[in-house]
Amino acid sequence: MAPSTTETITQTASQITVLRLTGEGEPPASTGSIIAGDQGPRYPRYYPVFKLDEKWPPLQVFDHKDPGARADPTKPHLLTGNVKEHILSPFIGSEIHGVQLSQLSPEGLDELALHVAQRKVVVLRDQDFKDIGPERQVEIASHFGPIHRHPTSGNIEGFPEFHVVYRDANHNRFFDRRVKERANHTSWHSDVSYEKQPPGTTFFFMLEQPPLGGDTIFSSQVEAYNRLSDEFKKRLEGLRAVHSAVEQADYSRRENGPVRREPVETEHPLVRVHPVTGEKALYINQGFTRRIVGFKVEESEYLLNFLFDHISKGADFHIRASYEPGTVVLWDNRLTVHSATPDFSHQERRHAVRLTPQAERPIAAAA
Structure with missing residues (x-):
């Protein structure tokens, strides 16, 4: 076995020094030399680490009360007179200026949870969130629920709550292995939907982005459900x-x-209900949904493929979220699916972090 389970990096004036820590196994991140003149990540504290000997017990079921249920529906602590909101689509997405996430009171965070549930995706601009440190970032995200610790992705040293998204000229393995042979790089998914209590309100903030490309596209699972005929909805509810x-x-x-953590398989309702807004949404995604319970293989594949196709083709209930320095994107994983767009140059660095609070066990729509 190779002598390393973790890589961390420290930045010098002219290079990134890769430090190998003693252990077993080889980390999945590339350790090759970086391109000429590159000073390395601007936020080396958030470089992904992979520890092969890191083992966690199965997740335990917990009681969850969505913070949006406590919110004042008029949102006086969030949508103040100085706030400007731009609606991205009638069905999904808002872009907000004038709110500082790190300064919101508990009441303001409750209102933010409600607003994200109502708008499905909220893009906050001009935030200091990426610079307030991991302790404070975890503290704020924990207001929305226990933060999920991802079983396979890179995290940061000392903070398993962070899911790190990193790619540069030499750390490009996921693109090469998973996407290289595909004609279409869109991969719709809802994060870790296999958990018994999947995520609710989710935080994603960019540390370093390419000058062009690297957006995230989102689709409303609520509107995807609403577009179906009443008779078809009745057939889906209860599955x-x-x-x-x-x-x-x-x-x-x-x-x-x-x-x-050993992988799990979990049954969830095909149509779920949001605990605060009461909206019904499809709850399937190509990333993790494998079969419909009680259906034969061909029946399950036929119905799932129809729904996947319906979701992916619904351009009129999609949005594209772009990033600038200081952008934080929040979305409700119960009501949306999303995909990265790996359309930027392989020589460019894209470095982002996700914090993923878990929510309730999915509530089934009445059959």
């Missing part, structure tokens, strides 16, 4: 589908990456 972490874990093992 359950299996969401699986097995392929994700198997891929990580093949690539000599960590599997910190």
Whole structure:
């Protein structure tokens, strides 16, 4: 076995020095030399680390009270007189200026949870969030629920709550292995939907982005459901589908990456209800939904493929979220699916972090 489980980096005036820590196994991140003149990540504290000997017990079920349920519906602590909101689509998405996430009171955070549930995706501009440090970032995100610790992705040293998204000229393995042979790089998913209590309000902030490209596209699962006929909706309500972490874990093992928690498969309702807004939404995604319970293989594939196609083609209930320095994007994983757009130059660095609070067990729509 190779002598390393973790890589951290420290930045000098002219280079990035890669430090290898003693352990077993080889980290999945590339350790090759960086391109000439590159000074390395601007935020080396958030460079992804992978520890093959890091093991966690199964997640335990907990009681969850969505903070949006406590919110004043007029949102006086969030949408003040200085706030400007730009609606991106009638069905999904708002861009907000004049709110500082790090300065919101508990009441303001409750109102933010409600607003994200109502708008599905909220893009906050001009934030200091990326510079307030991991302790404070975790503290704020924890207001929305216990933060999920990802079983296979890179996190940061000392903070397993962080899911790090990193790619540069030499750390490009996920694109090369998973996307290279595909004609279409869109990959719709709802984060870790295989968990018994999947995420609710989710935080994503960019540390370093390419000058062009690297956006995230979102689709409203609420509007996708609303577009269906009443008779078809009745047929879907009451069905359950299996969401699986097995392929994700198997891929990580093949690539000599960590599997910190054994993969699970969980049944969730095909149509779920948001606990605060009461809206119904499809709850399936190509990333993790594998089959419909009680259906034969061909029946399940036929129905899921129709729904996946319906979601992916609904350009009139999609939005594209772009990033600037200081952008924080929040979305409700219960009501949306999303995909990265790996359309930027392979020589450019894209470095982002996700904090993923868990929510309630999905509530089934009445059959």
